Amino acid sequence: MKLLVILLFSGLITGCGGNSSRSLPSKLLLVSFDGFRADYLQNYEFPHLQNFIKEGVLVEHVKNVFITKTFPNHYSIVTGLYEESHGIVANSMYDVITKKHFSDFDDKDPFWWNEAVPIWVTNQLQENRSSAAAMWPGTDVPIHNTTPSYFMNYSSSVSFEERLNNITMWLMNSNPPVTFATLYWEEPDASGHKYGPEDKENMYRVLKEVDDLIGELVHKLKVLGLWENLNVIITSDHGMTQCSKDKLINLDLCIDRSSYTLVDLTPVAAVLPKINTTEVYNKLKVCNPHMNVYLKEDIPARFHYQHNDRIQPIILVADEGWTIVLNKSLPKLGDHGYDNSLSSMHPFLAAHGPVFHKGYKHSTINSVDIYPMMCHILGLKPHPNNGTFGHTKCLLVDQWCINLPEAIGIVIGVLLVLTTLTCLIIIMQNRLSVPRPFSRLQLQEDDDDPLIE
Numbered sequence: 001m002k003l004l005v006i007l008l009f010s011g012l013i014t015g016c017g018g019n020s021s022r023s024l025p026s027k028l029l030l031v032s033f034d035g036f037r038a039d040y041l042q043n044y045e046f047p048h049l050q051n052f053i054k055e056g057v058l059v060e061h062v063k064n065v066f067i068t069k070t071f072p073n074h075y076s077i078v079t080g081l082y083e084e085s086h087g088i089v090a091n092s093m094y095d096v097i098t099k100k101h102f103s104d105f106d107d108k109d110p111f112w113w114n115e116a117v118p119i120w121v122t123n124q125l126q127e128n129r130s131s132a133a134a135m136w137p138g139t140d141v142p143i144h145n146t147t148p149s150y151f152m153n154y155s156s157s158v159s160f161e162e163r164l165n166n167i168t169m170w171l172m173n174s175n176p177p178v179t180f181a182t183l184y185w186e187e188p189d190a191s192g193h194k195y196g197p198e199d200k201e202n203m204y205r206v207l208k209e210v211d212d213l214i215g216e217l218v219h220k221l222k223v224l225g226l227w228e229n230l231n232v233i234i235t236s237d238h239g240m241t242q243c244s245k246d247k248l249i250n251l252d253l254c255i256d257r258s259s260y261t262l263v264d265l266t267p268v269a270a271v272l273p274k275i276n277t278t279e280v281y282n283k284l285k286v287c288n289p290h291m292n293v294y295l296k297e298d299i300p301a302r303f304h305y306q307h308n309d310r311i312q313p314i315i316l317v318a319d320e321g322w323t324i325v326l327n328k329s330l331p332k333l334g335d336h337g338y339d340n341s342l343s344s345m346h347p348f349l350a351a352h353g354p355v356f357h358k359g360y361k362h363s364t365i366n367s368v369d370i371y372p373m374m375c376h377i378l379g380l381k382p383h384p385n386n387g388t389f390g391h392t393k394c395l396l397v398d399q400w401c402i403n404l405p406e407a408i409g410i411v412i413g414v415l416l417v418l419t420t421l422t423c424l425i426i427i428m429q430n431r432l433s434v435p436r437p438f439s440r441l442q443l444q445e446d447d448d449d450p451l452i453e
Ligand SMILES: *[C@@H]1O[C@H](CO)[C@@H](O)[C@H](O)[C@H]1NC(C)=O
Pocket: 018, 019, 020, 023
């Protein structure tokens, strides 16, 4: 028994402390397919992605951050921070102090990004290594005066093939080597907005195209000889839910447009009152039962969405599927941005490569947990963040992990064995020490027997 324990431990120690992961720096490619809702995986067919998962790991639900929009969530993945801490609190922002505006078309001022340090910058500053980006929000901005060594200016018209060709070229021939790379694609988000996720026919077509792109990605990595040694994470920023023309919240019915500035509209509106915050709040509060209205200081703590100057004095949060408008008809059949506890807002995560287990399924992690895991893979010291490395240990071959059901099983098992043993011991002791009246009776009967005979 002792020998077995010693053997187990020495095995663990050599397994963890071996130089296999330290001799060459691990390489990591982080891929995002925008708006890939977690349950698309259950409801549609993805032959290429399923092959990728079969030889790797799958996290079925990634709990992302509020508000569940593209820029904020992509920045949380690469910083491990909630939005209030990394400063990209929406796709449209206004800073009252500097009077600067931010939008997804006007995002290049480092001012907006400098509240955090994304992993591609850390990768280049901590070690003599390069980062490369075939797009990802922020990768074409000099954050802390540093862009990835190789990057593309954002343009939706660059094809997936060109993004893939260039990112693999950079991964292959660069000095110092590219150890961290990103690849971003606009689908299935764009079609999710256009058709709505309940349009099975159109979503089937679009998701098949996405799966074919994953097939191309894996094929290209294999042809170039990158597949065996490269770690690849495929994930997304948020999900998508169906909207309806019957679920409109028209602010114009409740309050005069001239009394506030609308910094961001739907499904989470950011409201900057012009004169009297209380008055604006009181009017909005009774506007529609399908919209929660919060003064900044009352925003629920679970959103982690309060402590930043870029969060406006009043925010409006529409219920799932409801759309906030200014006296207009429904703009989109699908949308996201809603409460991050809604499972329709969650993406998934799949990963493949030498650092990941093969054929392992995990139910859930937080999107902020991805950052400490990526730092571990790259051997980087993480900046302070809101993620928990322990949540991702079960995905990694160099970590020891017991997941919760297993742990509960083991504890119950041990308790059962202990209880059984205790009962047995008590019964045995009772048998040995207490003389049993019944056995005496029998003896007496035995004594009587000869008399009868
Ligand atoms: C450690 O690394 C060296 C080369 O850096 C290699 O020759 C050796 O086999 C490695 N040992 C283990 C246990 O991986």
